[in-house]
Amino acid sequence: MAYSEKVLDHYNNPRNVGALPKDDPTVGTGVVGAPECGDVMKLQIRVNADGVIEDARFKTFGCGSAIASSSLATEWVKGKTVDEAATIRNTDIVQELNLPPIKIHCSVLAEDAIRAALADYKRKNAALQGTTP
Amino acid sequence: MTPNLPIYMDNHATTAVDPRVLAAMLPWFTTKFGNAASRTHSFGREAEEAVDKARDQVARALGASSAKEIVFTSGATESNNLGIKGAAHMLREQGDHIVTICTEHKAVLDSCMALEREGFRVTFLPVDNQGLVSAAQIEAALTEQTILVAVMAVNNEIGVVQPLEQIGAMCHARGVLFFCDAAQGLGKVPLDVEAMHIDLCAVTAHKIYGPKGVGALYVRRKAPRVRLEAMIHGGGHERGLRSGTLAVPLLVALGEAAELAVAEMPAESARIGALRERLHGGLTAQLEHVYLNGHPTLRTPGNLNCSFAYVEGESLLMGIHDVAVSSGSACTSASLEPSYVLKALGVDDELAHTSIRFGIGRFNTEAEIDYTIGRVVEVVNRLRDMSPLWEMVQEGIDLKSVQWTGH
Numbered sequence: 001m002a003y004s005e006k007v008l009d010h011y012n013n014p015r016n017v018g019a020l021p022k023d024d025p026t027v028g029t030g031v032v033g034a035p036e037c038g039d040v041m042k043l044q045i046r047v048n049a050d051g052v053i054e055d056a057r058f059k060t061f062g063c064g065s066a067i068a069s070s071s072l073a074t075e076w077v078k079g080k081t082v083d084e085a086a087t088i089r090n091t092d093i094v095q096e097l098n099l100p101p102i103k104i105h106c107s108v109l110a111e112d113a114i115r116a117a118l119a120d121y122k123r124k125n126a127a128l129q130g131t132t133p
Numbered sequence: 134m135t136p137n138l139p140i141y142m143d144n145h146a147t148t149a150v151d152p153r154v155l156a157a158m159l160p161w162f163t164t165k166f167g168n169a170a171s172r173t174h175s176f177g178r179e180a181e182e183a184v185d186k187a188r189d190q191v192a193r194a195l196g197a198s199s200a201k202e203i204v205f206t207s208g209a210t211e212s213n214n215l216g217i218k219g220a221a222h223m224l225r226e227q228g229d230h231i232v233t234i235c236t237e238h239k240a241v242l243d244s245c246m247a248l249e250r251e252g253f254r255v256t257f258l259p260v261d262n263q264g265l266v267s268a269a270q271i272e273a274a275l276t277e278q279t280i281l282v283a284v285m286a287v288n289n290e291i292g293v294v295q296p297l298e299q300i301g302a303m304c305h306a307r308g309v310l311f312f313c314d315a316a317q318g319l320g321k322v323p324l325d326v327e328a329m330h331i332d333l334c335a336v337t338a339h340k341i342y343g344p345k346g347v348g349a350l351y352v353r354r355k356a357p358r359v360r361l362e363a364m365i366h367g368g369g370h371e372r373g374l375r376s377g378t379l380a381v382p383l384l385v386a387l388g389e390a391a392e393l394a395v396a397e398m399p400a401e402s403a404r405i406g407a408l409r410e411r412l413h414g415g416l417t418a419q420l421e422h423v424y425l426n427g428h429p430t431l432r433t434p435g436n437l438n439c440s441f442a443y444v445e446g447e448s449l450l451m452g453i454h455d456v457a458v459s460s461g462s463a464c465t466s467a468s469l470e471p472s473y474v475l476k477a478l479g480v481d482d483e484l485a486h487t488s489i490r491f492g493i494g495r496f497n498t499e500a501e502i503d504y505t506i507g508r509v510v511e512v513v514n515r516l517r518d519m520s521p522l523w524e525m526v527q528e529g530i531d532l533k534s535v536q537w538t539g540h
Contacts, residue, residue, distance in 0.1 A: 003451070011451055017519045034537035035483035035522055038445055038462060038471065042521035059521040063447040063462070067519070112538075 003064055004098035010068035015075050018057045020044040028121025032112040039066045039106065043113035045077055045085070047121055053077045053085055065103040069093050069110035077114060086118055136500040139455040144435055144494030145289050145317060146459060150386070151342035151495065157389040158344070161382035169379045170370065180381045187388030191349050194391035195334060196325030204350045204371045205384055209316035212335030212350035213240040215375065216312050219361030220281055220333060221248050228278040231255045234266045236474045237285050241314050245283070254278070262479045263428035264291050268299035272307065281310045286318030290461065290474040290490055291427030292436025294322050301330030310359060316340055320394025321402070321433040326351055332359050336391070338383070342495055343390030347383035401495060406434035408493050408502050413437050415506035420513055426475055426488055435493040440484040443523040444516045449489060452512030456505050461488035
């Protein structure tokens with residue numbers, strides 16, 4: 001299958017690969033997918049006191065399009081507030097990376113990973129403040 | 134020394150045409166272009182002689198007792214269809230049951246499924262965890278209604294070699310026809326339709342350094358005489374079994390390729406087998422969690438199918454883009470299902486997604502093997518560094534204990 005230039009660029013030069021300390025209360029971690037389905041994404045965000053995502057990291061087991069989708073997701077969430085990040089849609093990722101129909105599930109997984117990381121961050125902070133989310 | 138790039142190491146998919154084969158076929162396009170059925174002039178007669186020679190070459194390569202037992206086709210898919218459906222239709226009055234194995238090529242599985250839709254019953258036997266089936270297992274599946282057993286010589290993904298001689302002997306003792314798809318077997322492992330009691334045998338040129346678009350079906354004429362119903366009707370070519378003007382240049386090429394493949398098999402197998410061991414040894418020496426798929430020794434010399442745990446196959450192919458290999462990963466197929474062959478061996482889906490098939494062939498060199506080892510090791514390490522599964526395994530987490538979300 002032919003890959004778009006952008007997918008190849010993210011695959012060859014993935015942005016923000018790595019890990020943040022998952023027990024840190026300012027860090028939200030989302031792990032989505034399953035090994036038997038052929039893709040697992042881990043996306044992490046670090047949120048500052050103003051509610052802005054100041055850093056993001058990912059690790060992905062999956063095809064080139066899955067790696068590119070998660071790499072792009074980390075780029076996009078950086079600098080956004082938690083609420084802004086929640087508005088990123090998989091269709092935006094499909095468009096940006098020119099993903100073919102058979103690879104749309106990669107973008108869905110990246111959106112799920114963002115949401116899972118945001119939810120984890122909110123859960124931790126709600127717990128810290130003693131309120132129920 | 135860096136070899137010329139890109140490197141072709143997908144010789145189960147297809148092979149380059151050997152220059153000797155090309156040289157043999159070329160005259161039959163231009164100066165010697167006659168129709169082999171035109172017996173009234175020299176153009177036709179020389180074409181007919183060329184076809185006769187090719188038929189002899191294929192018959193000898195398969196150990197057939199007569200060249201009359203060879204029917205030329207467009208390739209192994211057509212041969213599989215003609216052999217299985219043609220025999221089943223002819224034997225319909227005697228029985229309606231066929232036995233095959235679930236790791237057969239799609240051309241066999243789909244032909245069997247087409248027969249199921251016509252009312253035949255088909256048993257798709259499982260294989261063991263190394264990809265093999267036994268004659269006893271097949272015999273246990275036979276019924277009074279069984280008319281045909283279809284078992285491949287060599288699997289196209291994992292290269293394992295089935296015990297054809299035992300299966301064939303059992304079939305003949307039980308009076309059941311034995312069909313064998315030998316597309317991946319000819320020139321790779323010894324084949325002898327007499328010794329192996331094969332009644333119908335499908336082969337193709339493009340897996341043995343011949344051109345695409347030509348193959349043959351061996352059809353036994355004696356003990357027993359196998360009768361087939363034709364699928365393509367017309368001028369009655371190939372004893373009425375496959376009408377259509379013979380593609381003389383392609384048949385000449387198939388004959389030449391088959392003769393070379395069998396004549397050179399001993400030396401070629403030794404050389405290619407050594408390259409395969411060098412590749413396997415080089416990879417496992419530098420990488421951990423590399424698992425061989427299929428039987429370790431009962432496989433063709435050129436086949437290496439490995440799972441590189443925690444690295445998805447398609448992403449690995451992307452990384453080693455200057456080495457042409459293939460993967461059992463779902464992401465390389467249209468279906469999003471991982472390899473049904475690996476599944477049949479009991480390989481977990483998660484490992485099937487990480488599998489790579491290397492197909493070493495006649496034109497691969499030691500320098501290419503060494504380059505491939507280097508590239509695969511580099512890319513696997515890079516992708517494991519960015520794999521969340523690898524990270525978990527390094528942290529001592531048992532992946533089976535994780536509650537995955539799926540999608």
